[in-house]
Amino acid sequence: MGWGEVRSRVGPITQRVPPAVGAMASQLEGAMETLINVFHHYSGKEGDKYKLSKKELKELLQSELGCFLETQKDTGAVEKIMQDLDENGDGEVDFQEYVVLVAALTVACNTFFWENA
Template sequence: MTTPLEDAMDTLIRIFHHYSGKEGDRNKLSKGELKELLTSELTDFLSGQKDPLLVDKIMNDLDSNKDKEVDFNEFVILVAALTVACNDFFEEQLKKEEF
């Protein structure tokens, strides 16, 4: 039996590989694959965004080796950053509720 954290790690890996490899390298996300992943898996995150260049900006920020693709290590940085931002938001909300 796996733990919730192990399940979460497995889910991250499966989601990444579900979208990677549809174009080009099967272990990396192209810009199109990244956009599909963001649109399908992070709908709440993107729903309030009006910037038409948002995916380009995210791609440029994540693509640390500048190969115009996002590998799993680069993808995990996005997930970690969004998770930290969500945690920070919820902590702020809890502080507001205490007063």
């Protein structure tokens, strides 16, 4: 199943579902909350508060994935990432596009670590 198929099945999430009062979050729920919080920490500093501008994306990548970017010898890596993620061509990265990046990096890391273990 490809990302496009997954995205079409899940569709946009139109409302927030708060965790049950007093319930402890699972590791996965905590990870999802972190992904959401990281995105919104960087989004909306300029322009649309629900999207990352190129500058905001660069700041997120440098702060949150600095080690990954350091290994990239291509000085245009952020520009290429932005072009690859910006599926709708609006010059910004929305939450769904951001999740695609995180998922792709997670798959790559999983492959690397499990094949080299």
